[in-house]
Amino acid sequence: MASNEDKYSHPAVQNNSDQGSSVSTDLQEEYEELLRYAIVTPNIESSASQPSHPKGEAPDARIPTAVVLHNQGNTSVVREAAVEGAKGGDLNISSHSRADGSSPVLSPRKPSHPVMDFFSSHHLGDSSSAATNSTHTDAHEIIIGDCFVSDENLQRMENVLDLWSSSLKTNIISELSKWRLNFIDWHRMQMKKEKEKHAAHVKQLCSQINDLKELQKAFEISIGRKDEVISSLSHAISKQKERIELMRTFFHWRIGHVKSRQDVYEGKLADQYFQRALLKKVWKGWRSVVQRQWKEVVERACQARAEEVCIQISNDYETKVALLSGALENAKAEVQRMQQEKEQFEDSMKKAFMRGVCALNLEAMTMFQNRNDTGTDFTNNKKEECGPGVQGRERTVHLDPSAFAAQLLPSPPSGAASTTAVPSATSVTSAGTASAPSGSAHLPTSTLGLGTAAAAVSEEVYVPRVVTSAQQRAGRTITARITGRCDFASKNRINSSLAIMGVSPPMSSVIVEKHHPVTVQTIPQATAAKYPRTIHPESNTSASRSLGTRSTHTQSLTSIQSIKVVD
Amino acid sequence: PSLAFFLFNRGDLVVDKTKRKKRRELTEEQKQEIKDAFELFDTDKDEAIDYHELKVAMRALGFDVKKADVLKILKDYDREATGKITFEDFNEVVTDWILERDPHEEILKAFKLFDDDDSGKISLRNLRRVARELGENMSDEELRAMIDEFDKDEFIAIMTGDI
Numbered sequence: 001m002a003s004n005e006d007k008y009s010h011p012a013v014q015n016n017s018d019q020g021s022s023v024s025t026d027l028q029e030e031y032e033e034l035l036r037y038a039i040v041t042p043n044i045e046s047s048a049s050q051p052s053h054p055k056g057e058a059p060d061a062r063i064p065t066a067v068v069l070h071n072q073g074n075t076s077v078v079r080e081a082a083v084e085g086a087k088g089g090d091l092n093i094s095s096h097s098r099a100d101g102s103s104p105v106l107s108p109r110k111p112s113h114p115v116m117d118f119f120s121s122h123h124l125g126d127s128s129s130a131a132t133n134s135t136h137t138d139a140h141e142i143i144i145g146d147c148f149v150s151d152e153n154l155q156r157m158e159n160v161l162d163l164w165s166s167s168l169k170t171n172i173i174s175e176l177s178k179w180r181l182n183f184i185d186w187h188r189m190q191m192k193k194e195k196e197k198h199a200a201h202v203k204q205l206c207s208q209i210n211d212l213k214e215l216q217k218a219f220e221i222s223i224g225r226k227d228e229v230i231s232s233l234s235h236a237i238s239k240q241k242e243r244i245e246l247m248r249t250f251f252h253w254r255i256g257h258v259k260s261r262q263d264v265y266e267g268k269l270a271d272q273y274f275q276r277a278l279l280k281k282v283w284k285g286w287r288s289v290v291q292r293q294w295k296e297v298v299e300r301a302c303q304a305r306a307e308e309v310c311i312q313i314s315n316d317y318e319t320k321v322a323l324l325s326g327a328l329e330n331a332k333a334e335v336q337r338m339q340q341e342k343e344q345f346e347d348s349m350k351k352a353f354m355r356g357v358c359a360l361n362l363e364a365m366t367m368f369q370n371r372n373d374t375g376t377d378f379t380n381n382k383k384e385e386c387g388p389g390v391q392g393r394e395r396t397v398h399l400d401p402s403a404f405a406a407q408l409l410p411s412p413p414s415g416a417a418s419t420t421a422v423p424s425a426t427s428v429t430s431a432g433t434a435s436a437p438s439g440s441a442h443l444p445t446s447t448l449g450l451g452t453a454a455a456a457v458s459e460e461v462y463v464p465r466v467v468t469s470a471q472q473r474a475g476r477t478i479t480a481r482i483t484g485r486c487d488f489a490s491k492n493r494i495n496s497s498l499a500i501m502g503v504s505p506p507m508s509s510v511i512v513e514k515h516h517p518v519t520v521q522t523i524p525q526a527t528a529a530k531y532p533r534t535i536h537p538e539s540n541t542s543a544s545r546s547l548g549t550r551s552t553h554t555q556s557l558t559s560i561q562s563i564k565v566v567d
Numbered sequence: 568p569s570l571a572f573f574l575f576n577r578g579d580l581v582v583d584k585t586k587r588k589k590r591r592e593l594t595e596e597q598k599q600e601i602k603d604a605f606e607l608f609d610t611d612k613d614e615a616i617d618y619h620e621l622k623v624a625m626r627a628l629g630f631d632v633k634k635a636d637v638l639k640i641l642k643d644y645d646r647e648a649t650g651k652i653t654f655e656d657f658n659e660v661v662t663d664w665i666l667e668r669d670p671h672e673e674i675l676k677a678f679k680l681f682d683d684d685d686s687g688k689i690s691l692r693n694l695r696r697v698a699r700e701l702g703e704n705m706s707d708e709e710l711r712a713m714i715d716e717f718d719k720d721e722f723i724a725i726m727t728g729d730i
Contacts (some may be wrong), residue, residue: 266608266619273678274698277600278629281699282677289722290713351661513677 593662603663604628605654615651624657629676630664674723689714 593601608624609616616624622637644656681689681697694710 050588057576074623079641263619266623267626270608273604273627274629277627278673278677280701282674283697283703286713286717286722289718290716292721293716293718294712562658 579642593665597665598658601628601653601665604661605657609654614650615649615653615726616657617651621652621657625661628661628665629668630661670723 604624604627605616607627608620610620618637618641622632622634623642632657638726640660641650641652644652644660678689681693683693683696684690689715691707691710694713695707698705698710
């Protein structure tokens with residue numbers, strides 16, 4: 001036990017000495033040692049002998065004064081006394097205490113130490129309070145000692161001190177042993193605690209290690225898995241790549257294939273197109289050949305048909321022409337017949353007229369020889385007489401307008417006569433001749449009722465008349481030929497319609513020709529002039545009637561009514 | 568009237584023929600043929616055809632051209648290096664080619680097309696098939712008349728005139 005304590009305390013002391021190397025520290029150590037002693041004693045007293053405490057009470061009561069003294073006086077003395085006491089008291093104890101007390105001394109220095117803590121917390125507090133007590137008592141006793149210093153007292157003091165020190169010593173020892181035991185217990189307990197702690201720690205660590213191991217294992221597994229995954233993925237990727245490669249080549253091939261097929265198809269399409277175009281062309285050509293032949297056939301047929309139709313039409317027209325020509329012939333025969341009739345009529349009329357004229361002439365000659373001055377009135381009257389005389393009554397009765405025209409017509413010759421104022425025989429002739437056209441002029445009117453005969457009759461209108469007017473002074477006659485021409489004559493012939501005749505005047509123009517006076521010597525010339533076309537001159541009364549079938553000739557070759565020979 | 572029309576037509580045809588011989592020009596039909604072929608193979612309607620289309624179009628006009636020929640044409644006429652040839656250029660090339668076509672060869676080809684059973688003769692059956700293919704609705708009498716009234720010389724004259 002002691003060795004154990006020594007072991008422990010020794011380093012502590014050493015440590016202590018190491019720290020305090022200077023004189024002051026030595027001094028402090030000494031003081032503290034002393035103080036420890038002082039502290040320990042009351043502690044032991046209080047702990048070991050409780051009953052002694054009341055005893056110590058008495059000196060305590062005196063302490064205040066002693067303390068004052070002590071304070072006023074020299075503390076060094078008190079200290080010296082205490083030191084001396086301690087020196088003188090017990091060397092053993094000092095040595096022992098030194099060994100023992102080192103720990104309490106150290107206690108304030110190392111409060112962190114668990115053991116010291118234990119001490120200081122438990123006992124130092126106690127001891128400090130006790131220390132004050134002890135110092136009080138110490139001081140009291142010193143004071144007392146100062147007051148009552150005697151041998152006896154010293155002896156007693158020595159005894160007391162001895163007793164005190166011995167009891168102190170035993171107390172201290174016991175206390176120390178108790179401390180030691182306590183300490184050991186505490187240490188054991190601590191050790192046990194530590195061990196337990198350590199065990200727990202170890203256990204914890206173990207479990208931690210296990211955990212870590214498990215973790216490691218898990219990680220290893222995961223790493224393994226990862227590797228696996230990586231490998232599988234790379235495998236898959238490589239496979240994919242391979243596949244893509246394969247696909248690529250395949251599609252390349254396929255594109256090429258499709259392209260070639262497309263080419264082939266396009267070629268085929270083009271060929272087909274071409275063939276079709278060619279076929280169409282050739283077909284068209286062929287058909288046009290055939291159609292051309294057909295067209296020729298059709299052409300021929302058409303021609304034949306056209307010819308047939310033409311023949312038919314020509315035949316039709318032929319018959320029509322024949323029919324019409326027949327009708328024409330008939331009409332012509334009719335015209336001929338009418339012409340003959342008319343000629344007959346005219347001849348008879350002329351004869352009658354000439355007879356009348358001759359008779360009148362004779363009468364007039366006789367009258368003129370007697371009286372010379374009747375003039376124009378006579379001619380007018382003559383005409384008046386002549387008209388109805390020749391024509392008969394029907395003219396005036398039937399158609400007044402025509403009668404009026406007939407009256408007017410002779411007026412130019414009569415006018416001429418009046419202007420010339422020749423109331424001679426010539427004027428008579430002129431009147432006589434003038435009456436002739438009037439007569440012929442209203443011939444159509446008179447024959448209105450006769451119908452178709454009118455055409456033939458109307459020709460008479462164009463008979464030229466010769467009007468001879470004589471100039472009284474010169475004794476010469478001027479012969480004029482008056483020709484009346486009907487413009488519608490031809491029309492009249494064709495249409496043979498009477499309506500036109502009725503509307504338009506029968507004579508549209510009168511031609512007056514001037515001739516040289518005809519004498520006996522000039523008769524042949526006169527006749528030649530009068531009959532330019534007729535070869536044989538006829539008698540003065542006779543009119544050439546060389547009317548052939550041509551009616552136009554009748555117009556042109558109208559007969560000369562008369563050639564008067566004037567003396 | 569049909570007769571007159573026919574005569575007129577014929578006269579016109581003769582005039583046309585002589586004119587063409589002199590001036591070496593294509594008929595309207597041939598021009599239309601070229602245009603049709605071009606438009607048929609100008610699939611994207613940009614008035615230009617590329618190598619493949621050109622080849623096919625030439626073939627559609629009955630020219631079995633080699634690849635080198637097509638490439639040469641393309642090189643000669645592709646001024647802007649687009650790899651394509653316009654209608655004007657195509658027309659120019661093909662016009663020359665068509666003018667050099669041998670009508671007898673054409674007729675021979677056509678004959679083979681008619682005579683699909685290689686009998687060396689065109690039967691009524693062949694003719695009927697062709698008529699059906701061309702969508703012509705003709706009676707058997709008409710077809711027979713076509714065979715009966717076929718005049719080789721006249722046919723060739725028409726084809727050479729027409730072609």
